[in-house]
Amino acid sequence: MSAPTEKKTIFLDIDNTLYSTNSGVSRHMGQKIHDYFLTLGLGEEEASELHHKYYTQYGLALRGLILHHNIDPVDFDKKCDGALPLEDLISPNPGLRKLLQDIDRTKATVWALTNAYRPHAERVLRILNIDDQIDGGLIFCDYQKPNFACKPDAQYYHDALAKAQVTDLSKCYFVDDSRINVDAARALGWGHVAHFCEAGLVHVEGGKVKEIGSRQVNGQDGVDVIADLEELRQIWPEVFIS
Numbered sequence: 001m002s003a004p005t006e007k008k009t010i011f012l013d014i015d016n017t018l019y020s021t022n023s024g025v026s027r028h029m030g031q032k033i034h035d036y037f038l039t040l041g042l043g044e045e046e047a048s049e050l051h052h053k054y055y056t057q058y059g060l061a062l063r064g065l066i067l068h069h070n071i072d073p074v075d076f077d078k079k080c081d082g083a084l085p086l087e088d089l090i091s092p093n094p095g096l097r098k099l100l101q102d103i104d105r106t107k108a109t110v111w112a113l114t115n116a117y118r119p120h121a122e123r124v125l126r127i128l129n130i131d132d133q134i135d136g137g138l139i140f141c142d143y144q145k146p147n148f149a150c151k152p153d154a155q156y157y158h159d160a161l162a163k164a165q166v167t168d169l170s171k172c173y174f175v176d177d178s179r180i181n182v183d184a185a186r187a188l189g190w191g192h193v194a195h196f197c198e199a200g201l202v203h204v205e206g207g208k209v210k211e212i213g214s215r216q217v218n219g220q221d222g223v224d225v226i227a228d229l230e231e232l233r234q235i236w237p238e239v240f241i242s
């Protein structure tokens with residue numbers, strides 16, 4: 001086994017962080033999951049209620065479906081994330097690619113981290129044309145494992161640190177569009193956490209349409225709030241090529 005890393009480690013959330021909520025991916029995702037609930041024989045309203053309840057209670061609707069409806073998570077993944085028309089919704093973003101290329105890899109390793117399963121994560125990174133920029137690897141929810149952890153479970157973050165061999169939390173960087181996920185990392189002592197917040201835009205969370213809240217919380221509890229990933233250059237200058 002190799003020695004724990006001396007370098008800084010950057011964890012990038014994927015969905016609605018590496019592409020904008022404006023893409024409509026969250027809306028399509030919400031619809032696919034809703035349709036999946038309908039296949040269980042639920043009515044429209046009951047499906048919406050349960051979808052939101054499981055999302056809120058378990059961090060992922062899927063975990064409620066496994067616990068209470070004994071569904072096959074791999075089948076769910078195929079019919080939900082795997083059925084998204086991602087190629088029509090997102091495309092390579094040269095600015096994002098340049099941002100990642102400007103991270104100094106002698107100082108930092110970049111990981112992508114998601115609550116989705118591996119195929120979805122790999123597909124998004126490939127479409128965005130940044131898969132080669134993720135030199136650390138992928139942290140994903142292993143749908144094949146019973147009781148897999150997801151953000152914001154502490155276990156998920158512990159597993160991510162173990163996989164990336166991070167022992168010094170002051171060298172740990174994280175950006176995510178979910179405030180809950182960011183706060184969880186911060187509460188566990190992760191050194192540099194940023195909330196990517198596209199305030200005013202509408203996204204779908206747990207099947208419900210919500211407006212993304214304001215940026216008034218900037219700096220609170222050690223969390224940086226950014227509206228554009230380019231702002232990472234300002235808040236984390238030490239990881240970029242100078």
Ligand SMILES: [Mg+2]
Pocket residue numbers: 013014015016017176177178
């Ligand atoms: Mg996200």
